[in-house]
Amino acid sequence: MNAIEFKGVDFSYSEDGAFAIKNLNFSVKEGEFVAVLGHNGSGKSTLARLTDGLLSADKGEITVFGTPMTDKNLYTIRKQVGIVFQNPDNQTVAAIVEDDVAFGAENIGLPREEIGKRIDFALKAVGMEEFRHSTPTRLSGGQKQRIAIAGVLALKPKVMILDESTAMLDPRGRREIIDVVTRLNKEEGMTVVLITHFMEEALLADRAIVMNRGEIVMEGTPADIFERHEELITYNLALPRIGYICKQLQAGGMDVPDTLDYEKLAEEIAKCVS
Amino acid sequence: MRIVAEHLSYTYNAGSPFASKALKDISLTIEEGEFFGILGHTGSGKSTFVQHLNALIRVPSSMKKYKPKKPKKGEVLPPKTVLTVGEFDLTHKKTDFRALRSKVGMVFQYPEAQLFAETVKDDVAFGYKNFAKEKPKAEEIEAAVKDALEIVGLNYEEIKDQSPFDLSGGQKRRVAIAGVIVTRPEVLVLDEPAAGLDPLGKREIMELLHKLHREWCKTVVIVSHDMDEISENCTRAAVFSEGEIKYVLPPSELFAHSEELLSLGLDVPLTAKLCAALKARGVEISCDFTTEDFIRSVLALRR
Amino acid sequence: MLKDVAFGQFYPVDSFVHRLDPRLKILFLIAYITAIFLAKNFVGLGACLFVLVLIIIASHVPARKVLRSVRAVAFLIVFTALLNTLFYHGETVYWTWGIFSVTKEGLIFSAFLVIRLLLLVTCSSLLTYTTTPVALTDGIESLLTPLKWIRLPVHELALIMSIALRFIPILMDETERIMNAQKARGADFETGGLIKRVRAIIPILIPLLLSAFRRADDLGDAMDARCYMGSKNRTKYKKLKFGWRDLIAFLLGAALVTGVVLMRIYLVRAI
Structure with missing residues (x-):
């Protein structure tokens, strides 16, 4: 079954304005890990908001696990789709970590003991148990985002959308978040939609999609997309530094494959020079 | 302007239960003409240090109320703090701190958050007017604003009357930088100048900083988490950790200490x-x- | 404990008073204030002072910290005392000048008033010294719950309060950041006349408001995405618990009020 399905969806922010999303057809299978790439303003965040009913489409049909997106189904869909947003400071409601994680679970009216269990589960899944009684203000950006993920997990959703959740983090924080979502996908079978402008983060995905001006312009495995790096540059996406190194070594006559994994590249270089 | 700090310490909320030492007796010299990098985690003391450079944080001895302590019998006073930026002595009460601020430009993280005026032109002019000794003529202001906007790569005629809030993210950041460099500072300090931008935006901002370094500000100091940014751009870099400076080296030597950096929780x-x-x-x-x-x-x- | 402090004057130590149920502390404060105003003689006030000293000792908050809160309202207290001394009409007159007079009764009344105000300020600030803002909101929400019956949106009010508490430190940080950024651009907030100073606020206020709106927008989306639908069918994870400490404090509070009331009835004639 498809977790998310878009059929001919149009969306624009203003009445007469340009389309933010234009005739979009797109689907995500249950348990799949999809990366959505695009520069700022390519429409990728609009996609996330449409999926969760924070925006409603002008035209076309959106379904989540077969349930069509209507006002009546909004609550049902939101229980299944969790979103982690960009700014780590603007997603926490409560001044204590556990209270914040509990927020969603309280909203859907779970009994107290169950909420307690969900807090345990969610904080453990993001590795933040020891911060249960802390105040989010004093945590690092990566830790705050992990709390935001925990807050979403407490609702036990089937799909997790990360809407540029790593954009404001330092490299260490970015790695923490990517580790957590990869584990959720592999171990818990969580369907993950990772929206980002960092090509490196897309590497672990099963499939990558590139958006430009509200349309899907490229689609394939991360390796496929990476192969077509010249095309990527036309969509204002940069090749990661390691990709650039591969290309330059190839141009210099060295027989190394395209890879974004530095251990693998080192392995290949070692083979070539010895 | 050469920056010299010796025996510089700073404690936040001194004397309260929240007191925390942010800088512990650090010494650092940044030469004129450098493209200097400052590395370290949040809370390593790097922001505290950088804010000293244009007196947003003041050395206690430069405060009006400061009275030098008389040593008790047998007590050894800590070595004297030195902090100078060019000819400005930042430990002295009589220093002209306004003049200092016009010479040391400071671009904060996400500088677009400081935009406030109705038009781009007015926003960039803000600093120029504030620092002017006498009320500047309209033509002078316009010329300064035009130069500043053009060096950051924006078209003056196109952008001057727009609202800064209607611009794209990358444009906003450029306008904010123009608003700092409009006074032609000799030292430009930037905290995470590329934070939150997409890869292309990041590259453009780094290119802009090199251009500014060549043509506009003699010394550039960037604070960054991004080790690639440091290794590709800086002449030297200082590594801050827990209020102390662990290394001050050119990147070519610094990153030979990869293991030590990783053990400090930093990336390479x-x-x-x-x-x-x-x-x-x-x-x-x-x-x-x-x-x-x-x-x-x-x-x-x-x- | 230190890291759990959001802001305000909370004094982070662990003590008997810190651990009390916030609801009890709020009720105790109300009872205490009632006692202060019921006390009609120095013995009654003495009893109140004695209890306050006991609480201060039990709270481990240093006395000079507690007294600092008095300093903030010192002017108000002195002013009130002065007015009362000069305008009180008593029988034993010491001094007169026009409409002003100083009488024995006036002096006693003023002394009374000063002690009352001092006790009032000190015990109120003691509540904020020993209770985190979060616990305080929880306590207020819990105590206001009966008002749901008169359709007061207690849950929403409490949520607004707790979100405000959560964002105050963030917005304070942000204010400082924006102020620093504008200072670095030569803005001057310290000198000049009133108009100049008011104008100087604009470069801080506008970015701050914009940022607050953006944050509010973001938070609204994040709450929606986490299925927030108001208080309908909502459950609560945290329930405040009433323990043995609270029982002791409750008995102490009850004894104080009863004592003061009894003194008022039986001792008034004696003095």
């Missing part, structure tokens, strides 16, 4: 990771850790 540039991974496989690479030099060194090995 991709090139350093590749060199370490190659070394583990018995291939020694000597390079200055810039991408281009790495590629050259690897290709040289084969030939």
Whole structure:
């Protein structure tokens, strides 16, 4: 079954304005890990908001696990789709970590003991148990985002959308978040939609999609997309530094494959020079 | 302007239960003309240090209320703090701190958050008017604003009357930077100048900083988490950790200490990771850790 | 404990008073204030003072910290005392000048008033010294719950309060950041006349408001995405618990009020 399905969806922010999303057809299978790439303003965040009913489409049909997106189904869909947003400071409601994680679970009216269990589960899944009684203000950006993920997990959703959740983090924080979502996908079978402008983060995905001006312009495995790096540059996406190194070594006559994994590249270089 | 700090310490909320030492007796010299990098985690003291440079945080002895302590019998006073930026002595009460601020430009993280005026032109003019000794003429202001906007790569005629809030993210950041450099500071300090931008935006901002370094501000100091940014751009870098300075070295030497940096919880540039991974496989690479030099060194090995 | 402090004057130590149920502390404060105003003689006030000293000792908050809160309202207290001394009409007159007079009764009344105000300020600030803002909101929400019956949106009010508490430190940080950024651009907030100073606020206020709106927008989306639908069918994870400490404090509070009331009835004639 498809977790998310878009059929001919149009969306624009203003009445007469340009389309933010234009005739979009797109689907995500249950348990799949999809990366959505695009520069700022390519429409990728609009996609996330449409999926969760924070925006409603002008035209076309959106379904989540077969349930069509209507006002009546909004609550049902939101229980299944969790979103982690960009700014780590603007997603926490409560001044204590556990209270914040509990927020969603309280909203859907779970009994107290169950909420307690969900807090345990969610904080453990993001590795933040020891911060249960802390105040989010004093945590690092990566830790705050992990709390935001925990807050979403407490609702036990089937799909997790990360809407540029790593954009404001330092490299260490970015790695923490990517580790957590990869584990959720592999171990818990969580369907993950990772929206980002960092090509490196897309590497672990099963499939990558590139958006430009509200349309899907490229689609394939991360390796496929990476192969077509010249095309990527036309969509204002940069090749990661390691990709650039591969290309330059190839141009210099060295027989190394395209890879974004530095251990693998080192392995290949070692083979070539010895 | 040369920046010299010796025995500089700073404690937040001194004397309360929240007191925390942010700088512990640090010493650092940044030469005129450098493109200097400052590394470290949140809370390592790097922001506290940088804010000293244009007196947003003041050395206690420069405060009006400060009275020097008389040593008790047998007590040894800590060594004297030195903090100078060019001819400005930041430990002295009578220093002209306004003049200092016009000479040391400070671009904060996400500087677009400081935009407030109705038009781009007015926003950029804000600093110029504030620092002017006498009320500047309209033509002078316009000329200064035009120069500042053009050096950051914006078209003055097109953008001057727009609202800064209607611009794209990258444009806003450029306008904010123009608003700082409009006074032609000799030292430009930037905290995470590329934070939150997409890869293309990041590259453009770094290019802009090099252009400013060449044509506009003699010394550039950037605070960054991004090791690639440091290894590719800086003449030297200081590593802050827990209020102390661990290293002050050019990137080519600094990243030879990869293991120590990693143990401080810091990252290392991709090139350093590749060199370490190659070394583990018995291939020694000597390079200055810039991408281009790495590629050259690897290709040289084969030939 | 230190890291759990959001802001305000909370004094982070662990003590008997810190651990009390916030609801009890709020009720105790109300009872205490009632006692202060019921006390009609120095013995009654003495009893109140004695209890306050006991609480201060039990709270481990240093006395000079507690007294600092008095300093903030010192002017108000002195002013009130002065007015009362000069305008009180008593029988034993010491001094007169026009409409002003100083009488024995006036002096006693003023002294009474000063002690009352001092006790009032000190015990109120003691509540904020020993209770985190979060616990305080929880306590207020819990105590206001009965008012749901008169359709007061207690849950929403409490949520607004707790979100405000959560964002105050963030917005304070942000204010400082924006102020620093504008100072670095030569803005001057310290000198000049009133108009100049008011104008100087604009470069801080506008970015701050914009940022607050953006944050509010973001938070609204994040709450929606986490299925927030108001208080309908909502459950609560945290329930405040009433323990043995609270029982002791409750008995102490009850004894104080009863004592003061009894003194008022039986001792008034004696003095």
